[in-house]
Amino acid sequence: MVNPSGAGLKPDPADLLCWYDRHRRRLPWRALPGETPDPYRVWLSEIMLQQTTVAAVAPYFARFLERFPGVEALAEAPSEAVMGAWAGLGYYSRARNLHACAKAVVERHGGRFPASEEALRALPGIGDYTAAAVAAIAFQIPAAPVDGNIERVMSRVFTVEEALPKAKPVIKGHVAGLVPPDRPGDFAQALMDLGATICTPKRPACALCPWMTPCRARAEGLQETFPRKAPKREGELRRGAAFVALRNDGAVLLRTREPKGLLGGMAEVPTSAWEADYDVGKAVLDAPLDARWQRLPGHVRHVFTHFPLELTVYFARVPAATPPPEGMRWTPRAGLADEPLPNAMRKVLSHALDVPAAAPARKGRKAAPPDEAEPA
Ligand code: SF4
CATH class of the missing domain: 3.90.79.10 (Nucleoside Triphosphate Pyrophosphohydrolase)
Incomplete structure (x- = not known):
């Protein structure tokens, strides 16, 4: 029987995967259907994508692969060459960690990324999210990576009332409860794609969403109010x-x-x-x-x-x-x-x-805006 409100329905991973098989984004680091994902490319892209966009990363990713086609080549490269290839992406400590991680993979694991979340997390520059993403996508381990896109999708589907960042463990629990054991990597990437293309922060395209029926926020017309965020307290330092x-x-x-x-x-x-x-x-x-x-x-x-x-x-x-x-x-x-x-x-x-703190009175200089009060 059709249940238009979706109340009580659990989102079905198979519906999401079916949508993903037809609408997946083609990304330079992603394996095509039938191909085996390359852990080096998966890891490199996940590090590069932290705090920047797919469009910004694509040319850097191509340049890195050209110069350092594998983890050994990256580990052996002089640090100036790695920093030079990274220049412009920002957050330079990430490039240093990237290089240190490549060396650790070669020294500790003989040049092969370890196939467990725990061992991945022990490498330089790899936190919970990256370890889960690489484990799921590169090694088909049923891990539950949660990035900003996935947070948004899951908080809407399950109407997670807890505000971020406190809601993170609840959201991770929801993802973990849905990961299909046969396609964990595709499931993670499908959630990322759904958040990036359909379940957008503003005006999500719910009519095109494979989880439209079970989505509780959609049923209540409250999509854009999720994820909940703790209100900024006025006057707080x-x-x-x-x-x-x-x-x-x-x-x-x-x-x-x-x-x-x-x-x-x-x-x-x-x-x-x-x-x-x-x-x-x-x-x-x-x-x-x-x-x-x-x-x-x-x-x-x-x-x-x-x-x-x-x-x-x-x-x-x-x-x-x-x-x-x-x-x-x-x-x-x-x-x-x-x-x-x-x-x-x-x-x-x-x-x-030791530059003078007070702005000199100059003709035509832009005045301080009204929301800037005088210092205490
Ligand atoms: S139905 Fe709408 S709000 Fe719910 S997951 Fe899909 S796109 Fe997001």
Whole structure:
């Protein structure tokens, strides 16, 4: 009997796999139907895809495979060659871990990636998610990787009321309860594809979804309200790291903020995310380029209308020939006064370089936006 509300129905992995067989994305690192996945390609793509998009990764992936066709070639390569091939992808500690992981696979496992989640997790740069993804996709182990796309799909299908990040174990439990033992890799990739192409953050295409009937959020018309996120508490202190890179010719690394939102369109030195639970101990992972980052003593504090901010400042000198990472620019020190830098960023520059914190009154200079309150 048809059950239009889907209430009480369990999503069927077979329906999802049937959809995947017809609509899977063709990705350069993915094995075609009937092919055996290559653990090196699976691992490389998963590391590269962390915090960036499929479109951004594709040319880097092709270049890496050309230069380092297998894990041995990568392990033997000089570190400058690996960093050079990575340049532009950002998060350079990831490239260092990638290289260290390749060496560990060669030294500890004779050049073959180990076929267990636990042994994968013991390798440099491989966390819970990557270990589960490589185990499932490359080795057909019934593991349950959960990325942002999968979190969204599962929280909607099961209307997970718990907010992220606390909901992660609940969501992982739901995935683990559905993994089909005969096709765990395809199931993981099918969930990723469903989240990327159908169950999108805004306006999911539920009419095309293989789990439309059992999806509880769809039945209640609440799709876009999942996954639940803990409300940001007004006035709560946020923390982050700011990175002041100074080239030997005196230029400073800057970027422009997104046009919308807080300080929209203004200039800034690269920073991490600003979060209540930001872990400063891992700040170097957010550095915009590979350098000897030195943590400066003290903090820079600034009060915005809705929250106070505390930034830990990191400083590095780099050679004059250093190109800017993608989306960033080098501004000569003399040109800083003409940059639309908000007061918080002027304080950061003052902290690191002794640049005056107060913005000079210049004709035509963009004023600090109204959502930036005076410092406490
Ligand atoms: S029915 Fe809609 S909300 Fe539910 S999983 Fe499918 S696309 Fe997502």
